[in-house]
Amino acid sequence: MYEEHVTDPYRARGKWREPTACPECGAVYHRGRWQWGEAASGAEQHLCPACQRTHDRVPAGQLSLSGEFFSGHREEILHLIRNEESKARSEHPLERIMSIDEREGRVVITFTDTHLVHGIGEALHHAYQGELSSQYTNEDNLLRVSWTR
Numbered sequence: 001m002y003e004e005h006v007t008d009p010y011r012a013r014g015k016w017r018e019p020t021a022c023p024e025c026g027a028v029y030h031r032g033r034w035q036w037g038e039a040a041s042g043a044e045q046h047l048c049p050a051c052q053r054t055h056d057r058v059p060a061g062q063l064s065l066s067g068e069f070f071s072g073h074r075e076e077i078l079h080l081i082r083n084e085e086s087k088a089r090s091e092h093p094l095e096r097i098m099s100i101d102e103r104e105g106r107v108v109i110t111f112t113d114t115h116l117v118h119g120i121g122e123a124l125h126h127a128y129q130g131e132l133s134s135q136y137t138n139e140d141n142l143l144r145v146s147w148t149r
Contacts, residue, residue, distance in 0.1 A: 022047055023045045024047055024048075024055075026039075027093035027094075036093055048093065050096050059111055061111040061113065062143070063111070063121060065108075067130065067149045069128065069130065077124065078100070081124070084120045092116075095112065096111065114143040118143060118145065124147045130147055131147070
């Protein structure tokens with residue numbers, strides 16, 4: 001059996017001690033995964049991977065939004081994105097939006113998880129069509145998703 005080569009520094013190399021709680025967001029590591037719930041008394045305190053990424057400002061995913069249609073429907077589209085993130089975060093504490101920034105006539109949203117940015121890109125494409133592209137970069141372990149219309 002070989003050991004998988006892991007290049008993402010935020011991916012656990014082993015299991016956390018149980019119980020462990022994140023002092024920032026309140027997520028609890030229990031039964032092998034981070035989840036929402038009450039931490040047992042005496043739980044170890046460590047930042048969860050999502051809070052650590054946010055603290056370090058190292059996103060796992062980035063979504064760029066642009067185009068005339070986006071400009072005209074900006075608030076509606078951002079509402080859809082926040083809604084999708086809220087649904088995902090309710091079940092998966094490590095899937096979150098890190099920041100929403102205006103850059104050179106477009107909006108760039110960073111995420112703590114690649115699955116979330118991919119899912120939101122697909123939801124945008126399903127709801128509004130447009131052009132969707134994804135590119136994963138091994139060098140910086142970042143999934144870049146771009147949607148324009």
